[in-house]
Amino acid sequence: MSKTKCEWALGHFEAYEQYHDEEWGVPIHDDQVHFEFLILESSQAGLSWSTVLKKREGYRAAFANFDVNKVANYSEEDIQALISNPGIIRNQQKIRAAVNNAIRFIEVQKEFGSFSKYIWSFVGDKTIVGHWSTKNQVPATSPESDKLSNDLKKRGFKFVGSTIMYAHMQATGLINDHTTDCYRYKELLS
DSSP: OOOOOOGGGTTSOHHHHHHHHHTTTOOOOOHHHHHHHHHHHHHHTTSOHHHHHHTHHHHHHHTGGGOHHHHHTOOHHHHHHHHTOTTSOOOHHHHHHHHHHHHHHHHHHHHHSSHHHHHHGGGTTSOEEOOOSSGGGSOSOOHHHHHHHHHHHHTTOSSOOHHHHHHHHHHTTSEEOOOTTSHHHHHTTO
């Protein structure tokens, strides 16, 4: 018997549905995973998630398996190599933002002890649970993503608008926006 899933997860390729089933909305407290999603979500800006997901392995290779310390030390030569790398989205601004954001990410880690501790403070250290019956009800931003975005921008992060940060919060379980009929909605409540 097939399980009911969020409408957005259906009709794509296998890895897309697997992402919905296994990752999206699961609370994350691992800084390396937060850094990965910071890069992936900012790379998505103006594109579809499927485009980014298809290049995820390319991103892992290009960004040192999302080792923030290595990425923070990328040279101009490294950046130029990324700009010509067909395994990732070759947008110079997004690539430069990823390197910049690695430096800023480390600054947040030093100030708060971890990026996870910092980001979870925007939701009171507890997952915000949406109560949406259809994907059309799910918002693109929230007061929490607005505050997070504004704070990140003040800290010098790039490509961290409220919509991007709301997507990050959904992906890493700060927000549970599975629709109420989706089997993952209830699983993630426990």
